[in-house]
Amino acid sequence: MTTMLTEPRRPQKPGHHERRRHTRQAGRRRNWAGGLAGWLWLVVVAVPLYWALITSLKAQSRYYASNPLVPSGDPTLDNYRLVIESDFFRYFVNSVVVTAGAVVPAVVFSFMAAYAIVRGWRLRVLRAMNGLFLMGLAIPLQATVIPVYLIIIKLHLYDSLLALILPSIAFAIPLSVLVLTNFIRDVPKELFDSMRVDGATEWTTLWRLAAPLTRPAILTVTIFNALTIWNGFLLPLVLTQSPERRTLPLALWTFQGQYGVNVPAVLAAVVLTTLPVLVLYAFGRRQLLSGLTAGFSR
Amino acid sequence: MSTLTGHSPRREPWTVLPWLATPALVVFVGFAVIPLVGVFALSFTTWDGIGAIHPSGLASWRSVLTNPGLPHALWVTFLVMVVSWAFQTPLSILLGTFLAGRQRYRALLGVVYFIPLMLSSAAIAIAYKALLDPNFGLGAGLKIHVLSQDWLGRPGLAFGVVIFVVSWQFIPFHSLIYQGGVQQIPKSLYEAAQLDGAGRIRQFFSITLPQLKYTIITSSTLMVVGSLTFFDLIFVLTEGGPGDATRVLALDMYKRGFQANLMGPASAIAVILVLVGLALALLLRRLGGRDAGASQLEGV
Numbered sequence: 086m087t088t089m090l091t092e093p094r095r096p097q098k099p100g101h102h103e104r105r106r107h108t109r110q111a112g113r114r115r116n117w118a119g120g121l122a123g124w125l126w127l128v129v130v131a132v133p134l135y136w137a138l139i140t141s142l143k144a145q146s147r148y149y150a151s152n153p154l155v156p157s158g159d160p161t162l163d164n165y166r167l168v169i170e171s172d173f174f175r176y177f178v179n180s181v182v183v184t185a186g187a188v189v190p191a192v193v194f195s196f197m198a199a200y201a202i203v204r205g206w207r208l209r210v211l212r213a214m215n216g217l218f219l220m221g222l223a224i225p226l227q228a229t230v231i232p233v234y235l236i237i238i239k240l241h242l243y244d245s246l247l248a249l250i251l252p253s254i255a256f257a258i259p260l261s262v263l264v265l266t267n268f269i270r271d272v273p274k275e276l277f278d279s280m281r282v283d284g285a286t287e288w289t290t291l292w293r294l295a296a297p298l299t300r301p302a303i304l305t306v307t308i309f310n311a312l313t314i315w316n317g318f319l320l321p322l323v324l325t326q327s328p329e330r331r332t333l334p335l336a337l338w339t340f341q342g343q344y345g346v347n348v349p350a351v352l353a354a355v356v357l358t359t360l361p362v363l364v365l366y367a368f369g370r371r372q373l374l375s376g377l378t379a380g381f382s383r
Numbered sequence: 384m385s386t387l388t389g390h391s392p393r394r395e396p397w398t399v400l401p402w403l404a405t406p407a408l409v410v411f412v413g414f415a416v417i418p419l420v421g422v423f424a425l426s427f428t429t430w431d432g433i434g435a436i437h438p439s440g441l442a443s444w445r446s447v448l449t450n451p452g453l454p455h456a457l458w459v460t461f462l463v464m465v466v467s468w469a470f471q472t473p474l475s476i477l478l479g480t481f482l483a484g485r486q487r488y489r490a491l492l493g494v495v496y497f498i499p500l501m502l503s504s505a506a507i508a509i510a511y512k513a514l515l516d517p518n519f520g521l522g523a524g525l526k527i528h529v530l531s532q533d534w535l536g537r538p539g540l541a542f543g544v545v546i547f548v549v550s551w552q553f554i555p556f557h558s559l560i561y562q563g564g565v566q567q568i569p570k571s572l573y574e575a576a577q578l579d580g581a582g583r584i585r586q587f588f589s590i591t592l593p594q595l596k597y598t599i600i601t602s603s604t605l606m607v608v609g610s611l612t613f614f615d616l617i618f619v620l621t622e623g624g625p626g627d628a629t630r631v632l633a634l635d636m637y638k639r640g641f642q643a644n645l646m647g648p649a650s651a652i653a654v655i656l657v658l659v660g661l662a663l664a665l666l667l668r669r670l671g672g673r674d675a676g677a678s679q680l681e682g683v
Contacts, residue, residue, distance in 0.1 A: 116583060119481035126478055127492050129551065130499060136521055137510050153524030190410075198407035205400035214404050221411060224419055225612045225660055227633045228653040231640050232421030233414060234432075255414030258407050287399045316503030318615040323641060334505035338619055341509050348513045348520075355506045362501045370494065374559060377500055 141165070141353040148349050164353035168340070173357060175329065176336035183246050183332055184315045187253035192307050194254070195261035200291050202262070203269040204277070215266070221259035226252075227319060234323050248324040249332070253317065257310040268302035269295055308373055315362065333358040419657070425650035432644045443647030453652070455627060456635040460659075462542070463631055464610040467549050471606060472599070475554050479561020480591060497555045504552065508619035511548050538628035541621050545629050548616060553609075557602045564598030565591060604667045611660050632656050 136153060142160035143151060151157065198214065205211040233252050234243075242248040272295060280290045296303065321335040331339065337358050344350045366373055429439040447453055482493050499507065514521045515534040522530025535541050572590050581589065614633040617623065623630035623638065630638070632652060640649030 116481065116484065119477055119484075122474065122477040123481040123489065123492055126474070126554070127495055130555075131495055133510060133514055133551075134495075134498060136514060149519065149524075151524070153521050190406075194407035194410065198404040201400040201403040208400065210401050211404060214408055217416070218407075218411065221415055223608075223661060223664055224415055225633075225656060227612050227614050227636065228656045228660075229415065229418035229422055230637075231425060231646055231650050231653060232418035235421065235425070235436075236414070236418065251410065252414040252418075255410050258411045258415075262407065287403065291403070312501065316505075318503065318505045318619075323637075334503045334615070337503075337505050337509055341512070346519060348516070351509060351513050355510050359502055359506055363498070366498065366501050370497075373501070374497060377556065377559065 137352045137355055140349050141356045143349050145347050145349050164347075164350045165357060167344075167347075167350050168354045168357050171340060171343075171354075172328070173333075173336060173354070176331050176333050177358075177361075179246060179330065180315060180332040183249045183253065184311050186246070186250045187257065187314050188307055188310045191254045191257035191261060191310055192303060195258050195306065196265055196296065196303065197291065198258070199262050199265035199269050200287075200295050202266050204287070215262070218259045218262045221256075222263065224256075224259075226256050230319060230323055233320075237324050243324065244326045244330055246330060249317075249320050252320060252324075253314045257314070261306045261310060264306050265299065265302055268299040272298050304372055305375055308369075309377060312362070312373075312377070422650050422653045422657070425646060426648075426654050428647050428650075430646040432641065432646050439647065443645075443651045447648045447651040447655075450648075452627070452630075452635060453655075456630055456632050456652075457655075457659075459542075459627075459629060460611065460631040463545065463549070463613065463629075464607055467546050467610055468603065468606050470546055471550050471554050471557060472603065474550070475557035475602065476561050476592075476595065476599075478554065478558040480565050480587070482558060482562045483565035496558065499552050500555050500559075502552075504615035505619050507548060507552055508616050511544070511551075512620060515544060535621055536625055538625055541625055541628050545613075545617055545620060548620060549610075549613060552616065553606070557606065560602050560605075561595065561598055564595050568594045600667065600670065604664065607667065608660055608664055611656060611663070632659070 132154075139156040140148065140153065141164055142162070143157040144161050144163060147157065198218070202211050202215045237243050237248045237251075242251070276294060276298075277290060280294050285293065316334060317332070318334045318338070321330075321332045322338075325331065325335070328339075337354055340354045341351050425436070426443050427438060427440060428436050429442065430436040478496070482489055482496070512535065513519070517523060517531050517533045517536070520531065522528075522532070525531075532540060534544050568591065572594070573586060576586050576590055611631075612633055613631060614637065617629055617631060617634055618637070621629045623634045633656060636649045636652040636656065639645045639652065
């Protein structure tokens, strides 16, 4: 557990050139199996993505007659217009509200809890809480969805965005606390001591010292949670009902139910709902990927 | 120094710190721990999801345990778990090793590989549903007969499609884990092996693979425990069908609970899901002989 997070923390620069030199030597004998798998997998991944993209730009009337792997001679945005006219802007806003509304408190609460756990490790209460959060990693969301549904009904929150936000926060907490405690543990104890000598309260130490020093971890955890919640399907499926409350994945599903045979329109919806994440991917690939493997590398 | 330390009871951390952890605790207990306990409780009741909840003893359990649907769902879940593990693991190790190389073009391939990780299961399933459509899909458009089968309409094929799409979605993630693992293997091991005249393949089997032991355990734990929770993908892709060919436990629970309005039996299945997950996680941890999977049980 202690070694889990060594990868993202390790400074990448020193020794990089040296390593490169070594692999060059080692790489003199080609890795044929790896190379073959590598290129094959590229095809396996790229073909469906390429097909979805070019098809989404074809007119429905021409789609059936065209070669599916050749892009249309005169691409059209009609499919995208149909998707946008089907209220997808509203679903986009819903997804943003749910994601932001869940991720911000989840990360803030987790950070406060992680800080308390590290700083108050001597207290049995906090060690017990840590144990409870760790156990939470083993709770599958699916298995709890029926009682969650019951609680949401009892709270009169059924069919609201808040109904999606609350359980999303709860299920983001265990992994976030785990990752953040590991990072806060690495902050040198002397820094905390000197803050205290300067008369800072725990609250100021938390925000002025611990937070800036663990910013990469906070970013990582934020990204991981945001992706999970943004792509979530089960909670919206079970906890909402009216079209006005749909988030993007659920909207996509109902859109396909409605326009199933209009393949270009369905794919335009897929591309459009995926676009925000892909734009982020283009700009912050490194952070996104390290966010995804947070706590899992080795 | 000595005059300054611990002079102010106001800042005594032992009183403040538990309060800082309270917000997380409250939400977590309210929406994760209580539901977990609640699902046990609900499995001893009868509830249609709308009306009143009536205690009914072991009725739900009796109905679930005598229903042939349960062994079938367990079997399908087991098959999905084993087959997807067996399909994903060698490929992920191979791709992870490949990506760990420092050549520039590999990094570029990596950019494409990881795109599926960003997509929602719903989006992936919907795209594949369109792609595999026997009349309007890719195979039909290319007029290649082998590819234009009724992929999702025949039990064996549908199962294969589920495994393939699961792998398409998750192999990148596991390759990423293996890439990290491979990069942490000391280069001196390979240099020594090279001096001894060991070839690429020999190096892979006697250095890379043994060194990846804990990475394999971590990745396998995530795969196996995670496979219990495939819901979105299978729900959108096949809805458990055709018939009940791809009806895994999580789907069985949803259908009984939210479609057949039998929340009691559905809760009993949820309990089984939790127990199977815990048993698997503990088993894999025992196999690992180290704390490797202890805190990483969350499905992906």
